[in-house]
Amino acid sequence: MSGAAGSRQQTNAPFTPSEAWIEEYDNQCTEDMLQSLRRYAMYLARLAGDRDGDRGATYAEELLQDALVDLATGALHWDPGGARLRDYLEDVLRLRARRDRAREERQQERQAQGHRIVSLDALSGDAHASVENTASLAMEAIAADRAAGAESEERMTQMMSELRVLAAADADALRILDAIETGGARRRLDIKRLTTLSTLDYRNARRRLARLATQVGTIRRRMKKGPP
Amino acid sequence: MKRNTNPPPKAGEPHPLETLYAEVSLEPAEPVDRADEDRGRAFARNLRIETSVRLAHLRRQLTPDRAVKRQLAGVSPELQALARSDLLLRLESLRRMPEIRFNHLKASELSDDDLRQLIAELENVERSQS
Numbered sequence: 001m002s003g004a005a006g007s008r009q010q011t012n013a014p015f016t017p018s019e020a021w022i023e024e025y026d027n028q029c030t031e032d033m034l035q036s037l038r039r040y041a042m043y044l045a046r047l048a049g050d051r052d053g054d055r056g057a058t059y060a061e062e063l064l065q066d067a068l069v070d071l072a073t074g075a076l077h078w079d080p081g082g083a084r085l086r087d088y089l090e091d092v093l094r095l096r097a098r099r100d101r102a103r104e105e106r107q108q109e110r111q112a113q114g115h116r117i118v119s120l121d122a123l124s125g126d127a128h129a130s131v132e133n134t135a136s137l138a139m140e141a142i143a144a145d146r147a148a149g150a151e152s153e154e155r156m157t158q159m160m161s162e163l164r165v166l167a168a169a170d171a172d173a174l175r176i177l178d179a180i181e182t183g184g185a186r187r188r189l190d191i192k193r194l195t196t197l198s199t200l201d202y203r204n205a206r207r208r209l210a211r212l213a214t215q216v217g218t219i220r221r222r223m224k225k226g227p228p
Numbered sequence: 229m230k231r232n233t234n235p236p237p238k239a240g241e242p243h244p245l246e247t248l249y250a251e252v253s254l255e256p257a258e259p260v261d262r263a264d265e266d267r268g269r270a271f272a273r274n275l276r277i278e279t280s281v282r283l284a285h286l287r288r289q290l291t292p293d294r295a296v297k298r299q300l301a302g303v304s305p306e307l308q309a310l311a312r313s314d315l316l317l318r319l320e321s322l323r324r325m326p327e328i329r330f331n332h333l334k335a336s337e338l339s340d341d342d343l344r345q346l347i348a349e350l351e352n353v354e355r356s357q358s
Contacts, residue, residue, distance in 0.1 A: 016289050029279050034272035035265075039253035044246070057264065061271055068275065072282040090250050094242060156245040163248075176251070180244045191251055203255065210257035213249065 015074025025071070025078075028085035037064055037089055043213060044097035047156065048104060067092045101152055159216050166212045172197055172205035173212070277349050281342055303348045315343040322350045 017025075041060030067089055070076040078088050160181065167173040172195070179185045179194035192202050242250070256265050310318070316335055335343065 014289065015286070017286060019287070019290055022283055022286050022290075026280075026283050029276065031269070031272040031276050034275050035268045036253050036255075038268050038271060039256070040250055043249035043253060047245075057267065065275060065278075068279060069282075072279070072286065094246050094250075153243060156243045160245045160248070163245075177248070180247050180251075186242065186247050188251060188254075191247075204258075206252055207255055207258035209248070210252035210255070211259070213252055214257060 015072075017074070021080060024080035025085065028080075029068075033086050034064065037086070037093065040090060041093050041097070044093060046214070047097070047152070047159075048101045063093055063096060064089075067096070098152065105151065162216050163209075163212055166215060167209065170205065170208060172201055173209045176202075176205055176209055273353060277346065277353070280349060281338070281346050284345055285342060302352070303344045307344050307348060310344070312340050312343070315340060315347065318347055319343060319350075322347065322354070325354065 038057075038060055041063045042056050044063075045056040045059045067076065070092075071078055071089075076092060078085065082088075083091075160177070164174070164177055167177060175195040175197060176191065179191045183190075183194040185191040185194050192199075195202060195205075197205065307315075319335060338346065
């Protein structure tokens with residue numbers, strides 16, 4: 001299992017949702033929705049270092065599977081009256097992918113600095129003398145988490161700029177980017193409304209933009225790895 | 229109704245790039261990567277089947293009699309008559325099909341009726357593909 005494992009809290013009582021909850025889940029959890037959430041998770045996987053191709057697909061699938069397992073076991077609490085299942089799961093995937101990225105960035109940074117990673121769980125009786133040192137490492141981890149968040153934010157902004165360059169010749173695709181970036185639209189209906197495109201033009205532009213979005217990640221990874 | 233009291237995920241505002249990713253993921257990118265879309269379709273189908281089994285389990289916790297009747301809809305009499313050991317053998321042979329993958333399924337946690345329902349659904353998929 002990758003870092004996609006969810007943070008499940010253990011409870012003794014079995015999860016017993018209402019019949020209405022089960023019905024809503026059953027109705028909204030369609031194969032189409034699952035397939036598009038897998039695509040979404042694959043985009044999120046590309047944000048992290050070298051998760052592309054099969055590795056990215058596997059990570060995305062585990063991320064989505066874990067979220068569904070956590071929903072069905074009650075570790076995640078979805079309220080059908082509050083949000084559509086798709087929107088809720090998008091939030092879960094996005095936040096868990098962010099957490100995984102921050103964790104990996106922190107680990108890479110530590111490895112680059114030559115730190116040995118020590119887990120409190122792994123401390124034996126003989127190692128108590130090093131607890132103080134471990135506690136300071138934990139403090140460092142919190143600070144690094146925050147730093148990784150800012151770094152990740154900066155990188156996403158940079159990727160958005162690169163996407164805009166790639167889409168420079170595509171006026172309709174630029175309208176979608178404008179609606180999200182300048183217009184601040186976050187909901188699907190708002191994004192489409194702000195573009196003022198027809199449904200057909202909007203869908204075509206979105207599909208072209210989807211391809212460009214995959215290219216941004218690829219170019220960045222090649223630059224990172226250097227020439228073959 | 230008992231409900232888990234864990235708080236919902238804290239949804240920090242999505243970055244515009246994450247919003248864009250959510251939007252463009254509604255459809256495959258153009259031109260379509262057929263191999264990945266096929267893998268995605270098979271994955272979604274299997275995940276949906278796993279979800280059906282889990283939901284059947286949750287339904288059975290609520291109203292056992294009604295749930296069992298609902299759960300066993302579509303299960304053939306032949307499947308109904310099989311013992312657990314035979315059901316496990318049959319499931320194992322289905323799991324060897326390349327297009328079927330389970331990462332979270334533990335047969336030991338499924339009741340005999342869960343197994344019958346799962347096999348019936350998998351055999352439906354197999355029939356629809358052949």
